[in-house]
Amino acid sequence: MEEKGTVVAIISGGLDSTSMLWFLHSKGYSIVEAISFDYGQKHVKELDAAKKIIRRFNSEFSQNVKHQVVDLRNVGRLIAKGALTGNEEVPAEMYDKESQRITIVPNRNGIMLNIAAGRAVTLESRFIAYAAHASDYSVYPDCRPEFIEAMDKAIYLGNLWTPVNIIAPFQKMTKKEVTQQGLALGAPLELTWSCYKGQDRPCMECGTCLERTEAFLLNNTRDPALSEEEWQLAIQKYEEHKQKG
Numbered sequence: 001m002e003e004k005g006t007v008v009a010i011i012s013g014g015l016d017s018t019s020m021l022w023f024l025h026s027k028g029y030s031i032v033e034a035i036s037f038d039y040g041q042k043h044v045k046e047l048d049a050a051k052k053i054i055r056r057f058n059s060e061f062s063q064n065v066k067h068q069v070v071d072l073r074n075v076g077r078l079i080a081k082g083a084l085t086g087n088e089e090v091p092a093e094m095y096d097k098e099s100q101r102i103t104i105v106p107n108r109n110g111i112m113l114n115i116a117a118g119r120a121v122t123l124e125s126r127f128i129a130y131a132a133h134a135s136d137y138s139v140y141p142d143c144r145p146e147f148i149e150a151m152d153k154a155i156y157l158g159n160l161w162t163p164v165n166i167i168a169p170f171q172k173m174t175k176k177e178v179t180q181q182g183l184a185l186g187a188p189l190e191l192t193w194s195c196y197k198g199q200d201r202p203c204m205e206c207g208t209c210l211e212r213t214e215a216f217l218l219n220n221t222r223d224p225a226l227s228e229e230e231w232q233l234a235i236q237k238y239e240e241h242k243q244k245g
């Protein structure tokens, strides 16, 4: 396989970034480091998931990818707003509803991409990657192609002697298609965590849980992170919310 270059990958421990790791590997990219961010989100379970996923990646592909958790809790405090880092409740509504804007962390992807770019220069890595996808456009402007293109240009120009570019391989895919990629590549989706609430098990009702259920349903597959009983409940909740319109 053609060697495509080295990548610092931003991973959250969720379904999208896990699928992206397996996808990049399948395309011949070499992951040099995986970075996760602790910005004081309520759902730190993501970070535990990320750790397990990197361990799996390393053992499956005989790699030695280091997992960095960048501590942004101080920054997180300054930009605490909305439901993920502030005091607001996570709304139990479909992921594309305007109510989901409360789950925005101000300029999150811009901050994470800039830190990853600095790290890439330090490691002499050619690319940084993140798993923005099309189902997030309506709520999160920092997942849209226009943003990715502008950030890519800024990061490239800002590091001109040691250029870094952004890879966002899923930017035109829906969540269903991203999940399809992950399933086809055998990514360990059973290890991933998506729920925005910091409970022991997924709530099945926040925007990201509902979106996840939909993605697996559209792929005719049970969410491998859930027990059969939880999966039935997830479908029931999804159908209830879908009916509400």
Ligand SMILES: [Zn+2]
Residues within 6 Å of the ligand: 194, 195, 196, 197, 202, 203, 204, 205, 206, 207, 208, 209, 210
């Ligand atoms: Zn949830």
